[in-house]
Amino acid sequence: xxxxxxxxxxxxxxxxxxxxxxxxxxxxxxxxxxxxxxxxxxxxxxxxxxxxxxxxxxxxxxxxxxxxxxxxxxxxxxxxxxxxxxxxxxxxxxxxxxxxxxxxxxxxxxxxxxxxxxxxxxxxxxxxxxxxxxxxxxxxxxxxxxxxxxxxxxxxxxxxxxxxxxxxxxxxxxxxxxxxxxxxxxxxxxxxxxxxxxxxxxxxxxxxxxxxxxxxxxxxxxxxxxxxxxxxxxxxxxxxxxxxxxxxxxxxxxxxxxxxxxxxxxxxxxxxxxxxxxxxxxxxxxxxxxxxxxxxxxxxxxxxxxxxxxxxxxxxxxxxxxxxxxxxxxx
Ligand SMILES: C[S@@+](CC[C@H](N)C(=O)[O-])C[C@H]1O[C@@H](n2cnc3c(N)ncnc32)[C@H](O)[C@@H]1O
Numbered sequence: 001x002x003x004x005x006x007x008x009x010x011x012x013x014x015x016x017x018x019x020x021x022x023x024x025x026x027x028x029x030x031x032x033x034x035x036x037x038x039x040x041x042x043x044x045x046x047x048x049x050x051x052x053x054x055x056x057x058x059x060x061x062x063x064x065x066x067x068x069x070x071x072x073x074x075x076x077x078x079x080x081x082x083x084x085x086x087x088x089x090x091x092x093x094x095x096x097x098x099x100x101x102x103x104x105x106x107x108x109x110x111x112x113x114x115x116x117x118x119x120x121x122x123x124x125x126x127x128x129x130x131x132x133x134x135x136x137x138x139x140x141x142x143x144x145x146x147x148x149x150x151x152x153x154x155x156x157x158x159x160x161x162x163x164x165x166x167x168x169x170x171x172x173x174x175x176x177x178x179x180x181x182x183x184x185x186x187x188x189x190x191x192x193x194x195x196x197x198x199x200x201x202x203x204x205x206x207x208x209x210x211x212x213x214x215x216x217x218x219x220x221x222x223x224x225x226x227x228x229x230x231x232x233x234x235x236x237x238x239x240x241x242x243x244x245x246x247x248x249x250x251x252x253x254x255x256x257x258x259x260x261x262x263x264x265x266x267x268x269x270x271x272x273x274x275x276x277x278x279x280x281x282x283x284x285x286x287x288x289x290x291x292x293x294x295x296x297x298x299x300x301x302x303x304x305x306x307x308x309x310x311x312x313x314x315x316x317x318x319x320x321x322x323x324x325x326x327x328x329x330x331x
Contacts (some may be wrong), residue, residue, distance in 0.1 A: 041149070041195035047085035047112065048093030048123040050289065051263045054247050055224045055283045056129045057110035058265050059191065060223070061278040063133035064109070066271075068188045071139040076184060077127050078177025078210070079193040080145035082155040083162055084128075087121045097123065104288055108281075109133065126193065127170070128162055135165035143170040144187075146177045181210040181221075188272075190214060191223040204232055211240045211266065220270045227262040236266060243272040245282065247291040262291070 038171050046052065067074070072167040087093050097114040105111035113132060117123050127143055134141045147153065156172040164170065181190060197245060207223055214221045225233055227246060246264030253259075284294045 023297065026082065041197050043081045043195070044085040044091070045088070046092050048087065048091070048097035048118070050092075050096040050249060050291075051063070051224070051226065051260070052123070052126075053096045053114075053285065053289060054263050054291075055193065055265065056114070056126055057108070058245060058278075058282055059126055059222070059315075060110050060113075060131050060133050061281045062189070062271060062274065063130045064137070065274050065277045066189060066194075066220075068134075068138050072142065073134050073138040073140075073188045074142040074144070074186060075127065075130055076144045076146075076180075076187040076190045077193065078146050078181045079195065080127060080147045080172065080177075081125050081193070082150070082152050083125050084155075084160065085123045085125075087118070092236050093118070093123055099289070108285065108288075110285065111318065123160065126191065128164065130191075131164055131168045131170070139167060141165075141168040143168060145170060145172040146175045146180045147172070148174065148176050150174065173295050178206045178210045182213045184217070184219055187219060190219055190252055192223040196226055204236065208236050208239050209240065211236070211268075215240055215242070215268060219268070221268045222271055223266040225266060226260055226263055228258065228260060229256040233264055233266075240266065242266050242268055243275075245275070245293070247286050247289075247293055249271075249289070249291045 010139065050321075063075075068074075097118060100111045100115055100118075102111070110129070113121070113129060127145060131141060145156075153174040155171065177192065177194075181192060184190060192207060194207050196203045204225075207225070211221065211223055223236075225236060227233055227248060229252060233244060233246065244264045244266045246262060248262030250259060250261045252261055272320060283293055
């Protein structure tokens with residue numbers, strides 16, 4: 001008899017591999033098995049971290065200035081995640097939203113909303129932040145949410161008090177967000193926020209393809225990306241010809257490493273044109289977090305030149321947050 005056992009990966013559950021034992025023989029599968037009920041990626045551990053602070057404050061700033069069709073606005077998220085996250089004592093939120101000091105952030109809508117949620121040890125999904133801002137400016141707000149994970153879907157069955165304004169109507173559907181992005185026709189803003197895990201390479205590739213399609217359909221979109229090393233964001237920026245708003249909190253070491261050095265938002269041309277109206281606000285977020293907003297080097301230069309340029313730009317900076325030594329981040 002053949003005995004097949006799927007073992008959840010050790011550690012944080014983010015590993016790309018599931019081990020399958022067939023009568024003592026170990027076979028490694030690179031594909032995520034859809035029938036396994038555990039999540040391939042769980043955002044809860046990261047909820048409210050530095051990446052979320054940048055992502056959510058940029059989205060809120062955009063929601064405050066974007067125009068919609070007449071009095072309504074349709075927002076679409078292709079990688080929605082769970083609606084709400086319970087925060088654990090040692091979660092990554094401590095180095096992100098948890099560092100907000102009220103006095104220095106008095107005028108920040110993001111800080112006001114995030115600290116309100118942190119008070120109840122919870123942190124909401126990006127669309128909840130966006131909904132609150134859009135609801136103040138539009139009579140009707142339509143929100144379409146997609147996520148491929150069945151456990152995420154289950155959490156949309158009975159979400160607990162999301163504090164969503166009455167003029168917002170939201171719908172969740174379990175679906176592949178990249179495919180949905182390619183099919184969209186009438187969204188005012190589409191946000192893509194892949195997990196880059198368990199298969200980062202695949203997410204970078206699928207994100208690039210989805211963004212190229214959205215560009216050719218003239219759909220307004222933003223996409224979040226992590227910054228570990230200059231080449232990936234550079235390729236995304238080059239293939240889409242889009243602008244990126246990037247922050248860094250740590251220097252690149254001599255070699256690529258798994259320490260997150262920053263993150264960015266790739267923005268379609270319509271959003272890029274709004275930068276003058278939100279620049280002061282998002283720059284203030286970077287400054288309060290002790291981050292630096294770094295311009296991506298000019299387009300069309302080759303990868304190694306892009307790497308050199310990012311390092312040059314970084315070497316000219318004074319780092320308040322942290323430095324990287326031998327690929328390890330030192331606080
Ligand atoms: C970074 S989390 C989203 C976080 C959320 N946007 C926020 O800021 O609160 C990424 C989500 O993408 C989902 N996901 C992964 N691959 C997907 C795909 N191909 N289509 C749709 N969702 C996907 C994961 O289940 C996960 O919930």
